[in-house]
Amino acid sequence: MAYGNALSALADPTRRRVFERLRQGPRPVGVIARGMPVSRPAVSQHLKALKDAGLVADRQEGTRRVYFIDPHGLGALRRWLDQFWDEALAAFQAEVERGKSEQKDRDR
């Protein structure tokens, strides 16, 4: 249930914004925090949560710490979602058909 951690990590809007910031490439903490509505320590805490969920990884670079997206967490989430998707779509189609036949029943 690795996807569970990823889901709860991405649930928070600010944390998601931190995560989406890394889409443009690796960034040190200070740069990520700049332009954010919260303080730098808050961003650090978000990055820790994202890292625990396997969504980001980091490397040391002198005095700064560069974060980047780790596909492991996203991959687990994607697999779960894809697996879900087919069943969900089929079940929904069946539900739509059920609705149509009920409509016909009213016409009789």
Added chain:
Amino acid sequence: MAYGNALSALADPTRRRVFERLRQGPRPVGVIARGMPVSRPAVSQHLKALKDAGLVADRQEGTRRVYFIDPHGLGALRRWLDQFWDEALAAFQAEVERGKSEQKDRDR
């Protein structure tokens, strides 16, 4: 940002369990609640949250209310994730290459 609602809705483990229960097909509230570690009103509240996120829909059937998975919410989430995935993977590969060249630097 419809995917945001879906993410926060699926973040809670109990709510996710409710959602995954509907994978096997449409179910009335009472049936969903049976075997759950929480009370029936709690399940009702979870279903409301899932509905607001576009993840489930419901139909009236006599005195009971049958819930089933609505692909709208999952679809939005999937699109966002797929879009993210390609960029993330490419960026990570670049990061791996960067690490390798650094390893070479140490060999020199």
Added chain:
DNA sequence: ACAAATGGTAAGTCATCGCTTACGGTAAGC
């Protein structure tokens, strides 16, 4: 008409979580 079944909603409680300020620790520059 009345009783039973089903489930949505209100109010209140308790834990969790996101944020801030304050502090400590490490690496680079003079």
Added chain:
DNA sequence: GCTTACCGTAAGCGATGACTTACCATTTGT
């Protein structure tokens, strides 16, 4: 070596959220 830059962590606070019990509305069956 001393200062400066950068960042993680601790402590404390306020808000959000998940749960329970109690209650009410609607539909079915007798």
